[in-house]
Amino acid sequence: MPTEIDRKQVQRLVESGAQLVEVLPADEYEEDHLPGAISLPLRRLETEAVQLLDRTRPVIVYCWDTA
Amino acid sequence: MSPRAAWRLESFGFGEVYDYVAGKLDWMAAGLPTEGTNAERPRAGGVAGKDVPTARLDERLGDVRERVHAAGWEAVVVINAERVVFGLLRSKELEKDPDLRIEQAMRPGPSTFRPYVLIKEIAENMTKHKLESSPITTSDGRLVGLLLQKDAVASAGEK
Numbered sequence: 732m733p734t735e736i737d738r739k740q741v742q743r744l745v746e747s748g749a750q751l752v753e754v755l756p757a758d759e760y761e762e763d764h765l766p767g768a769i770s771l772p773l774r775r776l777e778t779e780a781v782q783l784l785d786r787t788r789p790v791i792v793y794c795w796d797t798a
Numbered sequence: 799m800s801p802r803a804a805w806r807l808e809s810f811g812f813g814e815v816y817d818y819v820a821g822k823l824d825w826m827a828a829g830l831p832t833e834g835t836n837a838e839r840p841r842a843g844g845v846a847g848k849d850v851p852t853a854r855l856d857e858r859l860g861d862v863r864e865r866v867h868a869a870g871w872e873a874v875v876v877i878n879a880e881r882v883v884f885g886l887l888r889s890k891e892l893e894k895d896p897d898l899r900i901e902q903a904m905r906p907g908p909s910t911f912r913p914y915v916l917i918k919e920i921a922e923n924m925t926k927h928k929l930e931s932s933p934i935t936t937s938d939g940r941l942v943g944l945l946l947q948k949d950a951v952a953s954a955g956e957k
Contacts, residue, residue, distance in 0.1 A: 733804035733815045738828060741818050753822070754803040763834040763914075765825055776803055786812050793818035793825075794799040 733792075741765075741791055749789040765793070826914030827937035842920050843913025845953045846934040846943030852877050855884060859903045860896025862887070873931050873944060876904045881940045883910065883933050910935045913942050920945065921954035 736744070745751055751768040753760050760770035771779060784790055804817040818824075826832060829843045851874045853862045866874045872892070876885035885904030894903045910933045911920055924932060924947040934942040 733801070733808060733817045735819045736816045737820065738818070738824055738830075740816070741825075744816065749816070752803070754799055755822070761834055762836045763822065763826065763832040765822065766831060766833050768833075771803075773799060773803055776806060780807060780810055780812075784807075784812065786810075789814040789816060790807055790812050791816040791818055792800045792803040792807065793821045794803075796821045796823040797819050 736791070741793075744789055744791060749791050750784055752784070752790060752792045753794070754792055755794050759795075768793075824937060827912045829913035829936060829942055832914075836916065840917040840953045841913060842911045842915045842917060842934045842945055842950075843942050845917050845949055846913075846945040847871075847949070848943040850875055850941075850944035852881075852941065853887070853900050854878070855899070855901040855904075857900045858896065859887075859892070859894060859898045859900060862900060863892050863896065866892060873946075875933050875941055875944055876900055877941050883908070883935055883939055883941050886931070886933060888930050908933055910939075911945065912937065917950055918954040921947070921950040924950055 751765055752771045753764050753768045754771060754773050756772050757770050800817050804815045807815045851866045851869050851871050853874050853876050862874055872889040874887045875883055877883055885906045886908040887904050891903050891905055913934050929947055931944050931946045934945050
């Protein structure tokens with residue numbers, strides 16, 4: 732079950748090597764994204780997640796807000 | 799959207815998946831840096847004056863006015879010990895009876911902006927609504943700084 736985390740936990744996990752993934756559309760990623768995040772919109776996640784992400788490291792996903 | 803992505807990653811066999819539920823909005827509202835095409839464009843948090851004087855509700859207006867003018871400002875933001883914004887005194891409020899307490903003289907609940915908003919958008923808004931100044935606050939209401947309309951307009955014009 733995925734774990735919900737807050738901003739401070741994001742910072743701590745990223746510092747210790749977690750992968751950060753923005754799942755919003757690519758144009759929104761292009762404008763602004765968290766430092767070091769990669770773009771993997773929901774539809775692309777289906778086909779590219781396994782190739783782009785390392786299954787042995789933690790992954791943090793985020794979108795715009797809770798909606 | 800992110801909960802679906804998190805669950806889907808787990809279904810692919812990713813063992814340690816986290817969902818930053820508050821997302822990019824929360825990150826930017828906290829004034830933290832971002833990357834991307836907007837990253838170098840001026841935003842409210844970068845242009846706002848961080849050295850704006852502050853006051854507490856129970857202070858005497860006359861005392862605060864002296865401090866504000868000595869610091870070269872014409873406005874003061876009213877905050878609590880946690881830096882949560884309660885009110886604002888612009889030049890008009892600062893000229894009231896010096897014996898008033900700040901909470902009696904202040905303009906309560908001023909319009910605020912978040913640090914991540916592009917300065918061009920704010921400059922237009924402040925001009926349209928004739929806002930001389932506006933506090934910039936984080937999403938939990940804490941003061942980042944005070945943005946003056948003249949600074950917003952000048953910064954927007956540079957880009």
